[in-house]
Amino acid sequence: MKKLINNTILLGLFFVGCLGFSQQKQWTLKECVTYALEQNISVQQSLLDQDLAIIDENQAKANFLPNFNANGSFGINTGANINPATNQFENSTFQSASGGLSSGINIFSGLQNWKTLQRAQLNKIANTYQLEKMKDDISIFVANSFLSILANKERLKVLVAQNKVTKENIENTSKLLESGVLPKGDLLEIKATDATQLQQIILAENTLFISKLGLAQALQIEDYENFDIVDVDYNLIPETILENSPKTIAERAREEVNDVKIASQNLKIAQKDLELAKTGYFPTLSGFISYNTRWSSAQINPFTGEEINFIDQLYLFDGTSVGLRLNVPIFNQFTTRNQVKRSKLNVERLKLQEKQVVLDLESTVYQAYNDAKNSKKAYDAAIQVEEARKLAFNYAQERYNVGVSNAFDLSQSRAQYDTALSDVIRTKYDFIFSLKVLEFYFGIPITN
Template structure:
């Protein structure tokens, strides 16, 4: 009984998954959570966070312990007496040492600042990848919608053709129209059915592409919601392109990344210059030793292990100053390289801002033109519909031949396809333009 319940639960779970239809928001969120490139970028952020923590730890002193144990034969220095002994004896030594950086040209401080900047830069790169994935998913989603609408148009057109075939058969039987007109319509019906097959394949391929982008294994049953998305009217085109471009510099991660890289290059220059300065460090050490042959000069007995550790221990404390005098121009050349890199990344930042401004202006014009194309397609469709209805009325009563009727019908069908194509092209370009203005991608 328990096995039957489990089997039913598995079947129901599969059916629910198979019947699930994805919204754009669900597609985007799933892609952001499961995309491998995004996961790799998240690992880069984790590494940057570790670098930042290590830069903080560099301010602390270090602490190390050491120890050794030896069996000595022949002539060896007794570590306890520091004298040569030609005998077999055992010896051991151990100690603790600690050091702290007091001054190194503020290199530790600048390294910490650089680590913080680098973490910000890696987060910007992660955000950019998420934006790219979101736009790609949105485009794929809209492509499915477009292919679905085109398929509906083709099916509807074929339905009209089949109705015309029925009417024409009656007219042919009544002797109003020649047999050739009926054959022409049947040929059109066959052609349309071929177009439907191609459209169904295009729809499947577009679904398959999005499912693979989402890395879904059950891509054969993948589908999106059946909502009939009407044209989304946004007010983004009411804004000036310059206003959108300025906003994009704050929102789009390409410029943010370029700015972060420029700041990193300046910090690298500061780090290179710290090598000109002397370094000052402090140290402290404690050590002790033991030897098996060590004897008390008064009693002639071996000195116990613990007593030797206390007897022969010692400490050291001091400062160490290093002053760079000549390093074969390594520091000078590193500084020069860093300066060149600063100039290079400053130019890259300026280029990124120019590219973004050009992209925004192009996207603005593309969106305006896409809107005009869609509006023109609607007007054309309306005109072609009236022309087709007029041609059909004349054809049905035998006042027009099949050639003129087919010409009118084909023009009307093409205008319907153009409406679908221009509609979704306009929606996507509108979404891209809104993205540059910082508006999240959605179809609501």
């Protein structure tokens, strides 16, 4: 019994450990993007739009098939009514029924069915591009949020490390104060610096939590407290994308970015709508075949004086009709002409829109390239400033330790060094994101 209890306790601890491990999962950028695409409501709605586009395509294919219908009726007639069997007026009460089958097929309507199918296929492709664009936008948003968390983490680590040095200075200054080497004001100054740094740490922790919260909500993860991402080391940043000219990247972007594909596809759909509108000028030709029969309780056999039975009447009064139906449009209140005019204007509008999308994309790529170049310069400059501020702070620390400098000068040097460290972190992640954007325009997945 004791062994069973021990095993149960161990098993319970195992499950608790597993639960704790699952709660402490750290997400990679690829996992975040993949999960966001799976959970995003807009993506799910676009998938439904794709299903609707497939249904429209299937319906367009089905329009080539003939239709087939059945009809039937039953009635009780009183007073003067036409007997459906004799087609004569009879002033009596009788029952009657009729039924039939019919089928029709469109032979020619200006290739309307064929153009409708082509339009449905174009629309299905356009929905695919819309879905891919939405995925790209979500991926970029998640990547930006991911990098923001990394930047906030790095900033927090720097603040904690700097505060650790400050606490060591407080301890050393307290000893020097007791020995009479330094005045009490120096200790108070360093304690004030410590309090300021603690405030900065609290603010940095809050900023980090908010950035995690934002990404967790984008992923629709409710366990905000335990959500975290993998700490990725971006000290070595590949800059190969900058080896390409902005013109080369823009040309590649026209092939890769879905905005241009969507604009081009919408233009094709509008051109197909124009072709469909023009089919209204053509005559339509359709074929039909029908079979009908009828029955009446008032139908009497003239030789026997008895009512003709139901089955015999169905055979006696049946008939088949086969033929063609031609419809020639002559005047329909200028409906077709105005629809054609609207379609032409829509085509011209979408041609201009496609040109504008290409121009906007080129402008965006050149701006992104310029931002990446400037981010690189800002990052390199921030590193140089950080190195210089670090040397200055170390020198100020040495001067303070030997009593040549006071705590105020040390605090000023430390503040400048902290600012330099913050600038390095900010410019580094600005540079990383600008490179990610350029790679995206070049067709490289954002998760690479």
